[in-house]
Amino acid sequence: MSLMNNLSNSMIYSSSSAFLAPTSFNSRTHNVSVPLKSPRIVKCIATPQEEQTAYKTKVSRNANIAKLQAGYLFPEVARRRAAHLLKYPNAQVISLGIGETTEPIPDVITSAMAKRSHALSTLEGYSGYGAEQGEKALRAALASTFYGNLGIEEEDIVVSDGAKCDISRLQIVFGSNVTMAVQDPSYPAYVDSSVIMGQTGHFLKDVERFANIEYMRCTPENGFFPNLSNVARTDIIFFCSPNNPTGAPATREQLTRLVQFAKDNGSIIVYDSAYALYISDENPRSIFEIPGAKEVAIETASFSKYAGFTGVRLGWTVVPKQLLFSDGFRVAKDFNRIVCTCFNGASNISQAGGLACLSPEGLEAMQEVIGFYKENTKIIVETFNSLGFKVYGGQNAPYVWVHFPGRNSWDVFTEILKKTHIVTTPGSGFGPGGEGSIRVSAFGHRENVLEACRRFKHLYN
């Protein structure tokens, strides 16, 4: 039952993958090749030839988007899963690829959302447009729950429909004339949104990097924290901790150095804390635990992986009052303008759910779900350890970063998919520094995770 459920969840992606398996697009312009070290080309699904007489407007294609090499990483993974299912329709595919939450949302949270839904049908309970920055009660609850003694207030917090959307909105705030640095490997939305905004140069195939982005290598050798003395100054630094994909949490000492680096260079850190509640030890959960961070950092966060809100859509971003552009203008003011113009607030029903998440009962319920996924992570880590692999992450994040030395990660991804029907995510999808590793996500029903581990053991013994 649960495997079938997993399968039917996977079919949700068929629409994006079906889209990327076109039937009437010009095959000359269809590009599904992914940057690979070896000269192999990934074959795309066959498309019929376009008629030469098709009408074209005189509007030039946005050159920035043309720089992107392939589809966004996760729909690509989904496309391959769908193609695999077409080939093996009876395969019991287990998805440990896209970080897709699977466990039901606790009752205390959904009952609040159901209540809000019903209220919208009453005169007293109906509400139309909400404040674009989010409902006051939710902003206040976020401030007190996560930033209680860190000096971050309600008005510094803007509620959103998720961290991925916020990243793009932040990029719109920054504009095309800023430079940025990312960890390598890192969550692909930072680089891709930067390309779309026009901050980067072209993709350099030989090094598999975009020109004009500073890639900060994060490896086991440097404790997944870059050697800052080798990092060139950029305007913006994207930093994710606990890290997606490596699972590494930054220590207080490391973050203190990062904040100092940003201060010395007059840079702005965009700190992605989407997995903060997965931290098991004493590592900082918020950048604002570091003194001085309010003058150099923005923090983005999400309910997706805490409350299973991946489909409900709710997150938040903190822009402190103290964060200023070089001319002294408050970054929060420009972010507010973007939020009011390019956005219209998160869904009021989702926000009602968010508020329930932050009640004592809701927090406890979220911790239980997080604990469940952490237990999954433990099982996966133990499996790969027992098979003799070098394994990273998994202690402070729902991702396990498995090293396959000398191997091409898309090859490993394909091999695992073909031989075990398990979907993972190839490390190179997260940047050239991800090559040679595979990300295994720990979201799944317990039976599926156990079954997947059995299959890994069978394959790699």
Place this chain on the structure above:
Amino acid sequence: MKAGGLSWWIRCFVCFQEPPRKNSAANPQTEMVPVVYLVTQSIHCSNVPRNVNLEKLRSGYLFPEISRHETEHLQKNPDARLIRLGIGDTTQPIPDTITQAMAEHVRGLSTIQGYRGYGAEQGNMELRKAIAGKFYQDMGIKANEIFVSDGAQCDISRLQLLLGPNVTVAVQDPSFPAYIDSSVIVGQAGELEEKTGKYRNIIYMNCGPENNFFPDVSTIPRTDVIFFCSPNNPTGHAASREQLKQLVEFAKANGLIIVYDSAYATYIRDGSPRSIFEIPGAQEVAIEVSSFSKFAGFTGVRLGWTVVPEDLRYSNGFPVIKDFNRIVCTCFNGASNIAQAGGLACLSTDGYQALRNVIDYYMENAKILVDGFESLGLKVYGGKNAPYMWVHFPGLSSWNVFSEILKKTNIVTVPGRGFGPAGEEYIRISAFGPRQQILEASRRLKFYL
């Protein structure tokens, strides 16, 4: 490495203190004397330059500005019984059949069978099919050409991200401010000319009573993109089939793209086209943006959609839909699955009928307001195919009229100038509100005017 920016501020404190004592025993009743302290304080500025495009925006976005005026007015007049006919915010409850569907979906999220995580960024296929079936029947628009979103305002910005800074745009004047503002933000608009209040690189297509709210296409210079809203916000005018044919022909002849905003299409009562795709050939030149906000009272629930036909191509033949899909997958993560469940219920037979009743309610409001203004001898446009009335106050500044109306009648409206230079002398009145408030507003306006 460059040093971070520092600003030194000197703050001046004047404190009253006891004067400093010498060795002798002090008189406890010593008079306090003022002592001036100069304190230097450093504030850290980053070295990150502010986005020059945002500097070009002269004020806040229009609707929060209206809210601000409203708040100020309430602070000065705490007992005022405000009637809000300003921001087009829906007021009537959402029909039960729709909220029940959302509640049921929500309860399902707490079960193993009903739990849903990430959805397709383009939206649930069932909903996309339902939208195609309901609104684009016989127009050749397929479900996979429909992208479900969290609303038209958000989609407009995503479309601007898609188009990029190097395209030129034309807008109606007056028009919904998000088109111009997003154009400025993305870097298409050039400098603001203070004298005219227009951005140098944007073409403003005057739409007024004198040209039946449709620009003379023979006089418009070619731009890459035309934003066109029908039924129009703020004027309420629904473009005729003939007008839209001209627009599509103009687009085709010039190789440009129309971004057609049909957010108020369900308010049309006179048979005017509800979709640009009713016009033959539109699939090769147009994108259509629409919304559940005013259709279903989903202003807070957040749901909309954009149609990008497969036949719409850039100058190099590349299908626009592919790049829009890339934007949607990278800069967005899908509309809330709860809102989408509601959307599906909106398009069921029962849901749709219930929503038609709500729309009728608002249009009855509009009739009351139109009659009220007309009885005062004012020229009123709109109100017949849209929930907005566009009232002419010849020779007057619209912000002044806005302030006068607010002060004298406690009614919030929107000054026409907020929608563009050609909006001067006009006020937009929205028809959203409970009936008693609309009747009360009508009474107050008759009395004042």
